[in-house]
Amino acid sequence: MNRYHSSLKNDFRNRVVKSSVITNRYLWHIRDSIYQDDYQIALEGLTCSKNFAVFAHNNIQSFEHTYPLYIDKKRFWEIDNIFQILEKYSFWRIDTRLANTIWYKDPNMEGDIDYFNLSKVKNAYVCSFNDIPSTALKLYRFNTLHYLNKKKIKILYSNGVGSIINNSNDFETLLPCQLINKYLSWKQKNLSYY
DSSP states (O other): OOOOOOTTTTTHHHHSOOOOOOOOSEEEEEEEOOHHHHHHHHHHOBOOOTTOOEEEEOSOOOGGGSTTHHHHHHHTTTOSOHHHHHTTEEEEEEEHHHHOOOOEEOGGGHHHHHHTTOOOSTTOEEEESSOBOGGGEEEEEOOHHHHHHHOOEEEEEETTEEEEEEOSOGGGGOEEOHHHHHHHHHHHHHHTTO
8 A cells, every 4th residue: 555655754853953942931733623633632632653743833923924824825725714724723832841842943844934935033833752741732723703803903104104014923812722621721630639
């Protein structure tokens, strides 16, 4: 049986520069929202497959610079509203203090940063060779109405021209997923007793 083989997985760990990077306390792992997968992550955490990694976003404030959004925008070009795509994602927030793992710069993103005009902020795309325990995770979802109500904008006037500028971090507009996060809190509390 000939299985699909991604060149991005090819010799991945050998391509990673083994100098650890400093990250923010909170990182974001974004994936397609599939309820079974979300419950599996709540049970087991983000697991690292053989010779690969767990990937996250660091120092990024705009959804426009996140994976898989920049790929999905090209794939689903017939969708006029980017919000429809964002509502199909699970946004897992990783607490790096609780995860207690080493993070490295993600080499798979190097070519895409310039090609897709993604974030050039230092250490924006990171990876870890370790599983991230579910006790270090919280699940969030995107909601269009909530985003539009929470998103802060400002109007900048220069040379007689007005421009609308986003003035806040897109991730601050996400809504916590109450059901899964209650389970994660319960799990963390009960693990601390043992």
